[in-house]
Amino acid sequence: MKKRGKILSFMILLLIFTAFTGCKAKTIESGQITETAERTISTKELSEKLGSPEFVVVDVRSEAQYNGWKLEGEVRGGHIRGAVDFPLSWTNDLKKEDLKDLLESKGITADKTVVLYDTLGDKSPAMAEILKGLGYENILVYEAGMMEWAGNDTLPMDKLANYEKLVYPEWINALIKGENPDTYPGKGYKIFEVSWGEGKEYKEGHIPGAVHLDTNELEEEPLWNRVSDKDIEKMLLRNGITYDTTVVLYGSDTTAAARAASIMMYAGVEDVRILNGGFGAWTEAGLDIETEVQSPVPVEAFGIAVPAHPEYIIDTKEAKEILADENAELASVRSWEEYIGETSGYTYIKPKGRIAGATWAHAGSDPYHMEDYRNVNNTMRNYHEIAKNWEDWDITSDKKVAFFCGTGWRASEAFFDAYLMGWDKIAVYDGGWYEWSMDEANPVETGEPK
Structure with missing residues (x-):
């Protein structure tokens, strides 16, 4: 009886202890009390803490869901307003020190209370354990997640304005299988692997049904500006594209796909989409690839006059x-070293410097990288972060903004990102630094702007 009484007393004490530890669930293992769940936060508490500098809310779902896709039964797509994106999948391939650096670069620091959320409660606990291993102590899990938050239309959410134009691998796979994925208008589709030349990487393996599109069909020497409007239309017809075809573009280099996207949008293709993360995202998803070379089936008419949107280029x-316009910006999508004139960035472009009066829209470490626009897995960076970089240089959505780079590829990626954000006064300056610098009469600046 004494032994039974001791056990009963212990269980009562355990229940009392659990009640007073709030959200930490406990179990008994080998006679010891062990934590099995994280501290949690309610919907009401989270809504009251939004915007607090002492809290950082972290969305650990996929980039697609953060941007706006509804993949797990959410009533509304997007993310909790003010939340930072940090998908659990990013933690798979990063070293501990690199992971912590990335977390801190996104404002997820150990001195703040970190609130984690997902949709079904299957990712946040794992992320919490990872953060603990990095020395984070103040961690809360929003267990109700997006199911509850999105289900209450009084709670604030944000999403990428044109998120549907940035597709994820499974969306394309559903298209290939003959399904009708969300936002697909059902008027026929074409998939293109975009790269320069004869398609060496394409022949080694590509998305099933995809056709190789050589960028030489889009632009020409000596300045690598777009081809004539007539030749753009011929390219579209040759590749079976009409104005209402859904065109999905991808490549190992997203800038090539973006270059094709900007020219097709200029021509008048109404539904141009890019695979977020390119071919790397497709292979990472474990989806089928093929090596059979696909040939396009031409069409006779595009359907509308080309260009339908001359303002885009x-x-x-x-x-x-x-x-000359106070309400406009010519935005340089070039590395800082190119912008201040330390290098031209290209072997075939000799002059160094920038267009006088141009502002800096960020880019990457050199002409062939876009770190300021990409995540660690080569997907599009958090659009709030891109917009903040632009805002720091007076590039804002209320102005007319024309992006340029050396010859058009990097500028096209910035243009497409702005389009995804819903900016409606945007363009690519096709000639860029290459054409501008060829005319000695055009004003040029070097050094850091004053």
């Missing part, structure tokens, strides 16, 4: 008009 005359 401008030339030097319009670039000068933007420089």
